[in-house]
Amino acid sequence: MASKSITGNYFEDLTPGREIVHAVPRTVTEGDQAFYIALTANRYPLACDAEFARSLGFRREVVDDLLVFHTVFGKSVPDVSLNAIANLGYADLRFGVPVYPGDTITASTKVLGWRESSAGDTGVTWVHTVGRNQHGDEVLSFIRWVLMDKRDKSTNSGVDDAPKTPATVDPKHFHIPAELDLSRFDASVTGGRAWWEDYEPGERIHHVEGVAIEEAEQQMAARLYQNIARAHFNAHALKGSRFGKRVIYGGHIISMARALSFNGLENVVRILAFNGGTHSNPTFAGDTVFAWTDVLERIDLGRPDCGALRLRLVGVKNCDPRTEEQPFKVADDQGRERYHPNVVLDLDYTVLIPRRR
């Protein structure tokens, strides 16, 4: 028998059409919910106030959307991205039925396409990952593409079979929980003063606070999701890497920026979709993260109780964009437009929010 431990798939291993059932399903509990709050200070009340959740028709408090995301993502790491050089982007990410504490999440991935680099030393792989609860209901699905290392850098097959990914998630794919009843929505619980109609495309909302990130926090975050990607943990090996140290799990930055965003988006009920997202620059322990939101679009869902907002959530580090000058994109030496080095997250996503009564 060959080596019993695995060192992960390489570009060559993830052939289009291949399907992988990820190991180690995860029962998400109120223990995970508490830990997630301790990591992020997340205040969206659907995930921390059982009474509020019940008033909206839910059985009890709901597992935070991003905790579901991280759990499914983490499941995929040993099979998909152990040898990833970078996580390049997300598309067509859709949240499904709500997850309750006690539910067990399983995940599987299908390879959608690949494109080898011209030098043949790396390649980009597109995958579609689906998370389900113990009843088989979809709780999340998304496409991501990853820059992969090759097992054999000397070969060059020239494969170039990149799939098309939608620029935004089609509203027909938005899952609005069947149990959701907004008739008793009480804004004194959220503290929110703004409704769907109040958010204007073009508007920018600064989320005010900044939060420093510690190494112990990002390690515990990634581990809570059983995400074992070495970039977040293996300080010894990383001494010889590009950055010379651990890189904060990019998903943790999404969580931190999202938690900050509560200040200004209090009435948001849930995330419907990620249209696209980029970890535009790495974050390291000691960095302080800030966030702002640009309102991109107000989407009429054809119902009187709620609508959707398409938002751009931007995370920046070591600069308070509310009070200091902070460019978003800048020209590099060759005149190409790049994210400013402080910009660590650019997430285009869509949320559900009540309409004014």
Place this chain on the structure above:
Amino acid sequence: MASKSITGNYFEDLTPGREIVHAVPRTVTEGDQAFYIALTANRYPLACDAEFARSLGFRREVVDDLLVFHTVFGKSVPDVSLNAIANLGYADLRFGVPVYPGDTITASTKVLGWRESSAGDTGVTWVHTVGRNQHGDEVLSFIRWVLMDKRDKSTNSGVDDAPKTPATVDPKHFHIPAELDLSRFDASVTGGRAWWEDYEPGERIHHVEGVAIEEAEQQMAARLYQNIARAHFNAHALKGSRFGKRVIYGGHIISMARALSFNGLENVVRILAFNGGTHSNPTFAGDTVFAWTDVLERIDLGRPDCGALRLRLVGVKNCDPRTEEQPFKVADDQGRERYHPNVVLDLDYTVLIPRRR
């Protein structure tokens, strides 16, 4: 519509008589209980031993008193103390009905009074905050006063309307849980050897151990309580502050000192009240915290099974007061009595403890 995000109230905004219902009620779960133990090593068994709790008449293990305190306090921060310069003191703090895992805590605050500084640039605000469970029962109430920043430092209204606060909580306000039955109290569970009668006013109990505090710990503590006060998180902004760095959440110091106090106060069942308390000096990451207790008073509750003890819990840093010389108060340059710079907590509080059988 004006800015959607909030930057917090200033001195001028908190006018006496104003009442605020704080946003984001919090369901406290066994996840929070576990996290609280990991932060503090809290060993008071009522909060970690369901069998012991049941033997005393409780339904199951009870949410630790201080976890209730931090949760209620945290709720009040966005409305009361986001622009606080310092949390000056506590008075008349009373614990109410026990909180069980699964209960949801709401909080509201009424402004009691204010006093502007003679320079008109700051002011002290007195508030009364009440926490309730989902049934509307009071779980905690307290007065605190805060040194606030002014929105407009150029005005000087000269307001001076400070409320009277009691020096100690009147025993008639002590809430002794109706379910409490001490007839089966088993000291082999607590490890305690001393009872109400054994504690002598004037006695000092050193709690022996010392615990270093890490930045990740204090951040996760404050976030667990959804306390977003920037002094604990925003390393970037704090570079330009008085201390140049993050300050440990003062409540975390209360928790650490209280957890240390188990060694010598093992039979204490619950906290009844805080008579007064001061975060006498700041604590920073890397500091090691020690604690001692001075027994102030033995209060006869007129019942045969238990009595109350009024205690002074003192937290000090970077000095082991059991083995090293550690002054409590010292004279400053002007001859005024000040806390020694190592003294980080001076808490006058009252606890419930069984009488000897």
Place this chain on the structure above:
Amino acid sequence: MASKSITGNYFEDLTPGREIVHAVPRTVTEGDQAFYIALTANRYPLACDAEFARSLGFRREVVDDLLVFHTVFGKSVPDVSLNAIANLGYADLRFGVPVYPGDTITASTKVLGWRESSAGDTGVTWVHTVGRNQHGDEVLSFIRWVLMDKRDKSTNSGVDDAPKTPATVDPKHFHIPAELDLSRFDASVTGGRAWWEDYEPGERIHHVEGVAIEEAEQQMAARLYQNIARAHFNAHALKGSRFGKRVIYGGHIISMARALSFNGLENVVRILAFNGGTHSNPTFAGDTVFAWTDVLERIDLGRPDCGALRLRLVGVKNCDPRTEEQPFKVADDQGRERYHPNVVLDLDYTVLIPRRR
């Protein structure tokens, strides 16, 4: 009354035959389970997948074996090892009935024997510690021996009454849970490809990943187990100690190495026993821990569904033993064989694993 706080037992206090019921039983909850995963990234699915646990006949997910170990161990610290200089070894450690979230663990210890040092300044104490659930069922029992400080170093009683400890745990003492039913064991859940028959004595399995350890993590780990040993916390006092700083709780290293071991041992269902174990060198914050497993023995349990494997789990620091030269033992100046300074754990233990169908 004498001092109310305790400073722990010394060598002289732990006389053979003495029995101690440890204080502060601990209800272990799903909050603790989540925290344990966040500390370790533990992926053995019996502890994190309720559906998998149920498919094997268990009521729900089971408390991780090592979380049970740490909890029982932590209970014994205030009575046994507060004045320990070093934890020398373990023997005859047996896991008993499974612990479920909500169970309450109590612990007691009997002193088995002692041996004073020839200089009379220290001594070795052997103790037998037993953990039980709220029904009185044994969940764990083990022998450990500890190098203890003496209360009075000037006396020298010459006591030398060391107990015999078995080199390995007799298979007749293995507790195979009555509820265990492997007929529906699904390796797609574990991701494992190897069964009892596939592990060959003499085989070495490298577990690939390495994980850095932060001070906040080890402190929170030890505190989660209410383990108050000062070596892990009291930075102030430790400035004057041999290492000048905090030492990582040795049990945390066992947990980290065990969590890493999942990669290569995925189908292991539970730990049956520790035959022996040594924290061969200290670990400090900032160290990166790696692990390998040597297969020592395949033990036929006389049943068709599963067998036992005796394994040596080795933890090393700051060297990736899969890709770098890493000696296990080396000769010291006097030619005596010692663990290489990088080797931080040498654990001889036995696990239960399904046989090939």
